[in-house]
Amino acid sequence: MRINLKEMDKSDIDEVMKIERESFHIPWSREAFLNLIYSSSSICLVAVTEDRSVVGFICIRYVTDEAEILEFAVKESFRGIGIGRKLLNEALKKLDNLGIASVYLEVRPSNTPAIALYKRAGFIETGRRKNYYMEPKEDALLMKLSLKKL
Incomplete structure (x- = not known):
């Protein structure tokens, strides 16, 4: 199956x-996504199948030389086949081309597939936020990636 990426x-x-x-x-609300796709300081990408169905997305906001992954998900039936890695x-x-030096994110410690993906991409754990997530209540694992120009 061929998966293409495009701007959301x-x-x-x-x-x-x-x-x-x-x-x-x-x-998130529909309005939150709309605000991001129209922002000049964000990157929102979608992964689409040949029939143009959206099967994943990533949204990132950046300021000066720092960025934060705000939302990132792959449709459940398409997980585990490399779509998340491709989006990330x-x-x-794109962030590296913009001169971004550091990328941050929060993730649930129970989301082991996402943590493994981030670690393979070079992210390191930098701390925790206690009781950050609700429903169910859980800490947030903080991670950071330092981008380096080649």
């Missing part, structure tokens, strides 16, 4: 929202 646009939001609701206990790698390449 308004026409993708309905499918993004389905993945968002499937992936997160407290999903492309987003990191």
Whole structure:
């Protein structure tokens, strides 16, 4: 199956929202995604199948030389086949081209597949935020990646 990446646009939001609701206990609103895709300081990418179905997305905000991965998910039936890695790698390449030096994120410690993906990409654990997540209550694991120009 061929998966392509593209910039998220308004026409993708309905499918993004389905993945968002499937992936997160407290999903973002449609307006939150719209605000990001129209922001000049964000990167939002979607992974699409040959029939243009959205199967994953990543949204990142950046300020000066720092960025934060805000939302990142792959449709449950498409997990484990490299779509998340493809989205993350492309987003990191775009951030590097913008001169971003550091990328941050928070992740549930129970989300071991995501943590493994981030570690393979070079992220390191930098700390925890106690009781950060609700439903269910859980700490947030803080991770950071230092981007270096080649």
